[in-house]
Amino acid sequence: MKIDILTIFPELFASFIDNGIVFRAREKKLLEINLHNIRSFTTDKHHQVDDYPFGGGAGMVMKPEPLYEAITSVLGEDKAPVVYFTPQGRLLNQDIISRYKDKERIIFLCGHYKEIDQRIRDMLVTDEISIGDYVLSGGEVPAMVMIDAVSRLIDGVIGDIESAMTDSHQRGLLGTPHYTRPAKFMDREVPDVLISGNHAEIDKWRQMKARELTMTRRPDLYYGKS
Ligand code: ADE
Secondary structure (H helix, E strand, O other), rough: EEEEEEEEOOOHHHHHHHOOOHHHHHHHHOOEEEEEEHHHOOOOOOOHHHOOOOOOOOEHHHHHHHHHHHHHHHHHHOOOOOOEEEEEEEOHHHHHHHOOOOOOEEEEEEEEEEOOHHHHHHHHOOEEEEEEOOOOEEEHHHHHHHHHHHOOOOOOOOHHHHEEEEEEEOOOOOOOOOOOOOOOOOOEEOOOOHHOOOEEEEEEEEHHHHHHHHHHHHHHHHOOOO
């Protein structure tokens, strides 16, 4: 998968792409990430990327020309989703993430200030995504959220694909509690079933815990299902 990120803060991604799962995916050549500074697609001497909104109101709007130049020149003749991060977008979830995992190419557009000029959304953006019902200062953190969640699903990135598939949300339920050694920590013991060696019982216990947790914490997920 090849991901192009269009941003006015490319430096924000430096440590993110050089660590953890994303770095591992890049090292294995399963993921390529290219950063593009939107400012370098401006033609004026001040490299201006924003301007006042027509009709007035607070905040600045990202200008269409640099965004148009950036998207079209990065995309070239390719067809690829152009994802714009905005609180007005579709709420991101594991289902949506899964739909991107086999894409050859994705363009991520990180906005700033108020929003971007609507004409770019109408002409070039294919998908609009929100990572939650709150307002961030820009699309960089949402882009990192999505890259992290998508890259761990790409075949070959995580050694134990089973581990990714049984995580919270992958089956529409939250995850189960996890324990590691020591078996007793400050008077608190690991549930007996987990050290019983009985795998059928362990599966049943985990399933029950996942259901309990989902029912109490996320009734929307639980009762939205069967
Ligand atoms: N940009 C600003 N806030 C956002 C959000 N909640 N999700 C996606 N992009 C955003």
